[in-house]
C-alpha cells in the first residue's frame with residue numbers, strides 16, 4: 001500500500017491577507033475548472049495554514065477569489081478532521097448556540113467570544129469534482145461555519161456587536177500587522 005502524500009507538502013506558503021483587505025470582505029466566485037491549478041491552490045492553502053499554525057484557511061485569505069477552503073481541525077472530542085471543500089454550501093447549522101473563543105489567521109493573535117451553532121454540515125465537492133459532505137460538532141462545527149463565512153466575504157468580527165466588536169477592532173488596530181479599515 002502506498003502512503004498518500006502529506007497535504008501541503010508540495011504547496012507554497014503564501015502571504016495571509018489581513019482584516020481590512022477588500023478580498024476578505026467580498027464574496028468569492030464559484031470554482032468551475034477542476035484542473036491542476038485547483039489542486040495547486042489546495043496544496044498552497046494547506047502549506048500556508050500549517051505554516052501559520054491554523055486549523056482552517058479559505059482561498060480569499062491568500063488573495064484567491066475562489067470558493068475553496070481547507071481544514072485540519074479537532075472537534076470537542078479531540079477527533080481530528082482533515083480535508084478540503086470546493087464550492088461549499090452550509091446546508092445545516094443548528095443545535096444550541098455556543099459562545100466560544102474564535103480566532104482567525106487574518107486577525108492574527110486576536111480572539112473574541114463568538115456565537116456559533118454546535119452542529120454544522122457542509123456539502124460541496126473535492127478537487128476532482130466528486131461530491132463531499134462534511135459534518136461537524138463543537139469546535140469543528142465552528143470552523144466549518146467560519147470558513148463558509150470567509151467565502152461569503154464575512155469575517156468573524158462581523159458577527160460581533162457592541163463592546164465585543166469595539167474591543168476586537170481596537171486590538172486589531174494595534175496589531176503588528178497592517179490594518180486597513182474595510
Ligand SMILES: [Zn+2]
Nearest residue numbers: 103104105106
Ligand atoms: Zn478566518
